Amino acid sequence: MSKKPLEHYVNPAPFDPLSVTKLTPQQERYYTASQWQIMWWKFRKHKLAVYSGIILGCMYLVALFAEIVAPYNLHNREIDFIYAPPQAVHFFHEDEFIGPFVYGYDYTLNMENLKREYTSNPSQVNELQFFCRSNQDYAFWGLISGDFHIVCPPENGTFFVWGTDRLGRDIFSRIIYGSRISLTIGLIGVFISFVLGTLLGGMAGYFGGLIDTFVLRAIEILKSFPTLPLFMTLSALLPVTWSPLGVFFGISIILGLLDWPGLARAVRSKLLSLREEDFTTAAQLMGASHARVIGRHLLPSFSSHLIASATLAVPMMILGETSLSFLGLGLRAPITSWGVLLNEAQNISAVVLYPWLLLPVQPVILVVLCYNFLGDGLRDAADPYK
Structure with a gap:
């Protein structure tokens, strides 16, 4: 059998750079962009999430400058206009x-x-x-x-754009002042819940063994209690001699301590699968510490879930504070929050005669919807498979 010449196996044609397909400016911009830029471009396509983020930003800006935005002071009383309707x-x-x-x-x-x-x-x-x-x-x-x-x-x-209450106080001004407490308490509670959930869930999923067993048992115990009665019990344990600021931080800590099990369980289940991946083994062989492996390699791998969980937890915190304050077991006067304002709507007879007392529920609904839409947009933007 005769051998074929070498030219039969080797392409003698020289490389032609003009035959290579050039990238368009849009493609080149995409392939050279950072991960955060790509997330921002994907987020901008979610119009409902963008509008929700703008609304939330305006509401937090109003809460920051509540004294300037509100036409009346927090405790200003117009005794000649008790239960005045909206103008x-x-x-x-x-x-x-x-x-x-x-x-x-x-x-x-x-x-x-x-x-x-x-x-x-x-x-x-x-x-x-x-x-x-x-x-x-x-x-x-x-x-x-x-x-x-x-x-x-x-x-x-x-x-009185939204009327007055039983003491002649402007409801619109009090809602603006109350946003400072109601919007902030959700952020503080989520921060506590996020830290505990990622820390305990990450340790349980990465190390396993006794740590995993201990964290799981703690999650199961907390999840076995009815949520609202547990909130009410812990809130009732706060000393009545505490200052309004102390009660505010006490409620924030309670909301954060009771909300971390759901996030911890999700983080644990994800890390159980990710710790067996090749990139985790490679990081360990290169001498990376356990904290670096978890914080720099494992947690960013499912950042979309973490972002969605954080944004969805904030409205749950706000609803929890509103429910407790409405029942008289959360924040109390002289602190003003949306739940404290709704506490005056417990009198059915007053609500029938003066229905504008229920207006503080409107910003609660708006904030919850905006956070849900914003969470959907951030989750889709951070998801690498979309």
Whole structure:
């Protein structure tokens, strides 16, 4: 059998660089981008998550500058306008453009049901003032005195956009002040839950053995208790002599300590499978410590689940605080939160006569929905398989 010449096996044609397919600028930009840039590009495609993030950012910004945004101070009382209904904002009076204004009130007491009845008085046109100074002085974060507001009540008039409560306090202003507590307590609780869940779940899944058994038994014990009665019991154990700030941190810690088992169980199950992967073995053979293997190699492998769990846990914390405060076992006056404001809606008779007392439930629903949509968008953006 004759041998074939070498040219039969070797391609003598020289390499032609023009035959290589060139990348488009968009492809080159994608392949040279970092992981965080790719996540951001994927997140921007989720329009509902983007809008939810913007709404949440605005709400936290309002909570940060609550004294400036709220037209009235937190404890300001208008004793002549108890249970006053919401005032509608108008722009035209008798077909003449005036600008933002509200009509004044005429007050009568219904002797049949003892209901305070307010009617609009078109002869009282109260124009609103913007970016102004008013007699509603405040201490910004309790440190800096000021009187500047974005919108001020009309001089010798009122501006109750969401009505008043039984003491004549503006509900809209109190909701703005309450957002500072309700939005913050969720972040503190999630931070505690996230640290405990990733730490204990990571140790249980990575090391196994007695550590895994101990963590699993602790999770099963906590999960065996009914959630709401356990919340109520632990909240009732807080001393009544504690300051409002101490009660706030106490409730935050309780919410965080009771929410970590779900995340810990998910982290444990994921690490049980990832610790057998080749990249884990390679990191161990290169001398990486256990903490580095878990923190730099294993946990980032399912960051999408961690992000989704964190964003979904925040509204659960807010709902937990709202439920406890509504039942009178969470935060208490003089602290103001959305749950404390809803506590006044327990009187069914008052709600029937003055339904605007239920308005503090609106920001709770909005925040929960926005966090859910934001969590979906972040999960899809961080998922490497999408």
